[in-house]
Amino acid sequence: MSPLPPPSAQPDEVSFGRAAAGEAAGAAQAAGRDGPAAIATRGLTKQFRGGQLAVDNLTLQVPRGSIYGFLGPNGSGKTTTIRMLLGLIAPTSGSHQLFGVTMPGGAGTVLPRVGSLVEGPAFYSFLSGPANLARYDAADRTADPRTAAARIREALERVGLTAAGGKHYRAYSLGMKQRLAIAAGLLRPRDLMILDEPTNGLDPQGTREVRALVRQIAAGGTTVFVSSHLLAEVEQICSHVGVMRAGQLVFEGSLDELRGRGAAHIRVRTPDPADAVQVLAGLGLADIQRQDGQVSAQLGGELPEDVCARLVRSGVRVAGLETPRPSLEDLFVELTGEGFDVNG
Amino acid sequence: MSTGDLATAGRPAAGEPPSGGAAGLAASRPPAPRAWLRLYRSEIGLIFLRWRNVALLGVLAAIPVLTGVALKLAAPAGRGEGPPFLDQVAGNGVFLTFLALTVMLTLVLPLAIAVVSGDSVAGEAGHGTLRYLLTVPAGRTRLLAVKYAALLTFCVASCVLIAAVALATGAAAFPVGPVTLLSGDTIPLAGGLLRLLLVTLYVAAAMGALAAIGLAISAFTEHAIAAIAAVLVIAIASEVCDTIPQFSIVHPYLPTHWWLSFDGLLRMPADWGVVGHGLLSFGVYAIIFCAIAWARFSTADVTS
Numbered sequence: 001m002s003p004l005p006p007p008s009a010q011p012d013e014v015s016f017g018r019a020a021a022g023e024a025a026g027a028a029q030a031a032g033r034d035g036p037a038a039i040a041t042r043g044l045t046k047q048f049r050g051g052q053l054a055v056d057n058l059t060l061q062v063p064r065g066s067i068y069g070f071l072g073p074n075g076s077g078k079t080t081t082i083r084m085l086l087g088l089i090a091p092t093s094g095s096h097q098l099f100g101v102t103m104p105g106g107a108g109t110v111l112p113r114v115g116s117l118v119e120g121p122a123f124y125s126f127l128s129g130p131a132n133l134a135r136y137d138a139a140d141r142t143a144d145p146r147t148a149a150a151r152i153r154e155a156l157e158r159v160g161l162t163a164a165g166g167k168h169y170r171a172y173s174l175g176m177k178q179r180l181a182i183a184a185g186l187l188r189p190r191d192l193m194i195l196d197e198p199t200n201g202l203d204p205q206g207t208r209e210v211r212a213l214v215r216q217i218a219a220g221g222t223t224v225f226v227s228s229h230l231l232a233e234v235e236q237i238c239s240h241v242g243v244m245r246a247g248q249l250v251f252e253g254s255l256d257e258l259r260g261r262g263a264a265h266i267r268v269r270t271p272d273p274a275d276a277v278q279v280l281a282g283l284g285l286a287d288i289q290r291q292d293g294q295v296s297a298q299l300g301g302e303l304p305e306d307v308c309a310r311l312v313r314s315g316v317r318v319a320g321l322e323t324p325r326p327s328l329e330d331l332f333v334e335l336t337g338e339g340f341d342v343n344g
Numbered sequence: 345m346s347t348g349d350l351a352t353a354g355r356p357a358a359g360e361p362p363s364g365g366a367a368g369l370a371a372s373r374p375p376a377p378r379a380w381l382r383l384y385r386s387e388i389g390l391i392f393l394r395w396r397n398v399a400l401l402g403v404l405a406a407i408p409v410l411t412g413v414a415l416k417l418a419a420p421a422g423r424g425e426g427p428p429f430l431d432q433v434a435g436n437g438v439f440l441t442f443l444a445l446t447v448m449l450t451l452v453l454p455l456a457i458a459v460v461s462g463d464s465v466a467g468e469a470g471h472g473t474l475r476y477l478l479t480v481p482a483g484r485t486r487l488l489a490v491k492y493a494a495l496l497t498f499c500v501a502s503c504v505l506i507a508a509v510a511l512a513t514g515a516a517a518f519p520v521g522p523v524t525l526l527s528g529d530t531i532p533l534a535g536g537l538l539r540l541l542l543v544t545l546y547v548a549a550a551m552g553a554l555a556a557i558g559l560a561i562s563a564f565t566e567h568a569i570a571a572i573a574a575v576l577v578i579a580i581a582s583e584v585c586d587t588i589p590q591f592s593i594v595h596p597y598l599p600t601h602w603w604l605s606f607d608g609l610l611r612m613p614a615d616w617g618v619v620g621h622g623l624l625s626f627g628v629y630a631i632i633f634c635a636i637a638w639a640r641f642s643t644a645d646v647t648s
Contacts, residue, residue, distance in 0.1 A: 083475075083645075083646070083647070086478075086479045087478070087479075087481070088475050088478060088479065088645070088646040088647075089645035089647060090643070090645060107481050108481060108483055111479060111481040112480075116476075116479045118475055118476070118479065120472070122471055122476055123473065124390065124471070126393070126395065135390070136477065136480055138382045138383050138385070138386035139386065139482035139487070140379075140480045140481075140482070141373075141376065141380070141383070141483065141486070142373045142374075142379075144373070144374055145374060145382050
């Protein structure tokens, strides 16, 4: 069912997509030419003890300066991938680098440059927001304690949590918790933000706030790697997307490339549908469907103008003709499969 | 075994390559011992600010007071019955401290240590804060070392609290004077208080070994309550084994066997042999279980 051969079978397919993605995302890529990719994985695989293959031979490349949307349905291996990227779990096989530094060995060197939100916020419920941030900052051996108070204040300001300052974390709303988690990622200048489902459980307003925040973070030159199970959530902000399905990367490239993947259709409005069907069949088009006054088919390699000329020559009166493309959402679902298609 | 030792043990970390991070990151990097101290203070804050732990310390402080009051009100028990030191308390309030430590060692003190140590890693894992500490990155070995240092601090604090409250209660309720040791010799009060301090630290060392067991178990689970229960089961099972004569061959190796051997310090001359055995046992337990905790924690997948 997979529209692309699985990357495990032909890793070249993926790197091809990556090269093309580089062209498509001109501006973002330009910023990325001055060093190794923000994230580069090679054959990253995680098999849990139960035998479940959560991530299968994942090779992806996140250019510096990009906003990379990491898409896939729940259970497709996104969070497991992110945990491996951050060195929380060890891959069964494969390797990865952040800014050219091999993980997890280089965690102490490179992770201070990386802010993250992994599988929802987690804080100490009996501490206030600032006290929670101070706790995480205290754990950072490279953070300057003299500037801690100022940095915490600034991070809270950026996410709009200054007013909630004194409240205990347990009294925070879900949106506030999410924003506090992002603030923890902003405690210091970062080169990369890894955000796992940052809008999960948020109301539309909160979703917009987070989206604006992500844009703002990226505008400062930070590479953003954001995972989501909703295409709509990331399509407005991402320069690049990777699509996961059942632990495998089934697409990597720019959104335009993803759009270009849709099989084009031709739809003819005509008072002579029976004749039109014959003509289209004569052209060898697939998937011909007739619906009162309309005939549609897959365009295949034919050009729509040629098909139109042929129809007219054959005496079919053409009242209208269009070449609809599937929406991104359709393509996404086509890539990731309908419903719970995770067989491990 | 003091926490200061562990905090400064972090100094070699200064030799690590500087972070090549975002602009100015390396320049503002604080010296390693300071960074360790900061995380240590943060750990201490978490332990001593948590309402549950404060309540535990309250219980630890209340029991010596209750014991003192009960002894004051009730007629002294018959000679030779009840726990050691019971008879001496009425004659000298200082002995309330030894009585209190002995009584607390049977259950309440190990319970407090089990709660705090079992929760140390498992609690963070269960709340999900562990994954954020590790992505900060706190450093796995560093986090574990600081956590154990904080646990040792809690052990010392609990034992000192018990001894101090018991001493205050004993002084208020009973006469205080030169201390008659278990060997029959009488030493001046100052010498008695010095021995009390040594006994308190000995008990703290015993609890430090238990805390290492708790830390190790804690590193294997994300359910703090399971770790706490496991530590308690180990302590109680060990105490039970220690009372069964048929198991006498393993008695010296039990984690709880030497807990009450501080009475060696209350003799003239002090029985350093038994005290030394005890400290050796605690040290070996601490090293073994810290090693187990490290082996597990430094490689474990954090999936919580």
